[in-house]
Amino acid sequence: MNLNTEAAKNNTYDAIVVGTGISGGWAxxxxxxxxxxxxxxxxxRMVKHPEYPTATKDPWQLPYAGQATREDLKQQPKQARTGYTVRQDIKHWFVxxxxxxxxxxxxxxxxxxxxxGGRSIMWGRQSYRLGAMDFEANAKDGIAVDWPIRYEDLAPWYDKVEKWIGVSGSKDGIEHLPDGHFLPPMELNCVELDLKGKVKDKFGRPVTIGRTAHATAKLDHSPQRGTCQFRNLCSRGCPYGGYFSSVSSTLPEAEKTGNMTLRPNSIVYELIYDEKKGKATGVKVLDAETGEQTxxxxxxxFLCASTFGSTFIMMNSISNRFPNGFGNDSGELGHNIMDHHLSVGAGASVEGFEDxxxxxxRANGFYIPRYRNMGGDKRDYLRGFGYQGGASRQGWTSLVSELSLGAQLKETVSKPGQWSIGMGGFGEILPYHENKVTLNKELKDKYGLPTLTFDADLRENEYKMRKDMANDAAEMLEAAGYKNVHTFDNKIGVGLGIHEMGTARMGKDPKTSVLNKWNQVHACKNVFVTDGSAMTSSACQNPSLTYMALxxxxxxxxxxxxxRQNL
Structure with missing residues (x-):
């Protein structure tokens, strides 16, 4: 008995945080x-800044010219189909x-x-606030449930987060895309500036530089972070600390206090609930290396294990009080999956800027904020979309099959190729109850734990929106006078935006939501969920800044x- 008491004492802390990504680092x-x-x-596994294995490798130092091997494709078949991740320089960051x-x-x-560090090492770093319009949208449209908070509740926390992480951007005075605390903005290139002027003149729409979590100036509070080196190799991990990640910023800061115990290879698979106390008393952990349970x-x-990671833990935590999953009195746990739908837009070639x-x-592009279903604009779908894009010139790779030799080849190689420009939409997906994830007890993972089954799809509202996302992009490029304008709309599943949200949503009523306005589980006040699963609607802006503020x-x-001894 004494041994058990001693073990429990050694394993007792004031707080537990599950997950070390964007949200977990902040918690x-x-x-x-x-x-x-x-x-x-x-x-x-453990990752420490600045130890990123491929961060400073030149292309010729990567095996197989950086390409995936057959074995790689066999190990990551679902990720390989996206074209995103199975490359020699970044494959080690993905499961x-x-x-x-x-x-x-x-x-x-x-x-x-x-x-x-989780996906804070590989994230896209685009950092936008949600506006007042976004927090009111569900109530106004009569969709799903109302957010239990408004923009004013989160604004001071956006302030705090932006000042800490370092967001490069320009103040644009756009009401529905609130300005924040910005480091010097990156620059639009000449073609993007041309587009900006023409889109403003002809459509009255703003084109701005992306707001991105890159230090374009020194951050005095994070001396371990350098400034952005404009290498655009961010997904490998940045040894300079040029962009915000939990391994370069929040976790070292937590370590500095002497109050953090960081334990990698620790799979949390269940919350421990005490029926008498009406509280969660801890977590059950499986050691990923030894299989030992603690x-x-x-x-x-604080559950910050990513949207589906946190939802998995809650669904797998069954007790007399919570027979359908932890905190799931409403039946909404696992439902209302949201993401942003993308892979639709337009591109063109540009003449006249050869000099x-x-x-x-530049690890960034331009941004066109949402303009549909605002003011007097009314479409046959709800909500809207923004665009991210960029203009560039073809480099020497256009000459791989060049047949000239000697001086002629040297002269050709020294001249950049044609300018081109492209933009892709990021559209809001509505919170449909039918879009859900469930626990699959038949299929187990490597550790013998249940897995997840996804049942989510785009619906009529998103498909109507995608027509505008392609056509509007082409219309803007054509109005700018660019050539060979072409649209694209690649059929995708949900998930590819990598902005999964909504499976343990916030709300005012415990009957229709999992969390309250403080991200507390309605039915268990000492458990907080602050990753993407808490989102009540998705807006069309990249969501990570909102997770950190929440x-x-x-x-x-x-x-x-x-x-106050209330927990």
Missing amino acids: AMELTKNNLKTLVLERG NDLENPYTEVKRFDWMRGYHV EFYAKVI QYYFGR TARAVDYAVKELN
């Missing part, structure tokens, strides 16, 4: 800075599909990275409630 930093002894659990299987009723692209205990638990070029490899806000509330 860890904020909890430890508030002097809470915090256990941070990561299911994957082995055979060891971590999932099933899909309709195609679902689930892109995962199991390691310390329990850890804490007063407060101009650009410097560096996390910082939830920790502030949790600490105050702990101090």
